Amino acid sequence: MKESRVANTVLNLKYGIMAQFINYILSFVTRTIFIKYLAVEYLGVNNLFSNIILLFSVAESGIGAAMESVLYGPMYTGDEKMVNSIVYLLKKAYVVISGVIFIMSIFIYPVLFALMSAFKSNGDILKSPVAFPASFYTQNFKDLFAQSDFMTAILHSLFLTVVSEVLIVCIVPMAAYGIERRKSRATALTYTYFLAGMMIPFHLYMFPLFREMKML
Secondary structure: OHHHHHHHHHHHHHHHHHHHHHHHHHHHHHHHHHHHHOOOHHHHHHHHHHHHHHHHHHHOOOHHHHHHHHHHHHHHHOOHHHHHHHHHHHHHHHHHHHHHHHHHHHHHHHHHHHHHHHOOOHHHHHHOOOOOOOOOOOHHHHHHHHHOOHHHHHHHHHHHHHHHHHHHHHHHHHHHHHHHHOOOHHHHHHHHHHHHHHHOOHHHHHHHHHHHHHHO
16 A cells, blocks of 8 residues: 555656646747747737736635645545535635636736836837837826826825815714614605715716816
């Protein structure tokens, strides 16, 4: 029994080394194809999706290795019920991790795209919109500060955000306490008014508000 374990360990080690070697060869071949036939810009796209796949491995957080060690005992004793339970749990864990990463990618990709475009010229954006910047183009930031009062706008936004958050923290709990404790027609109307305001999407009054602010 001990010899068979050693033999299996050595066999797993051999297959692991072979798989790693094949992975290096395939990586070299794909990079060569991207650079020779699809230009260097598309290599950035390949690296982007490779990093997304790598994120799946990082997000796993060792679940696969832990499950392998947990499965060793039931598989050795032939407990199929326990093996099926562990595999089902592993499947649910991977589904949850995949869903979380997919949702994160949806929110992160627009920010990443905007950040990459900020360091490109207009020609580079039209030529290869999803590729990483070949060089850091900083003229966009120079034009931003030269043609607009950007820092003043940032300070105004910061001031409004801080003041509004402080007022929300101070007023909303007191209003909620009064509406909840005092059961009357006035509190019911106030609650309905607040609820109706939350139901109206911001996009419905965004353009009228923009026009009004522009006329000031």
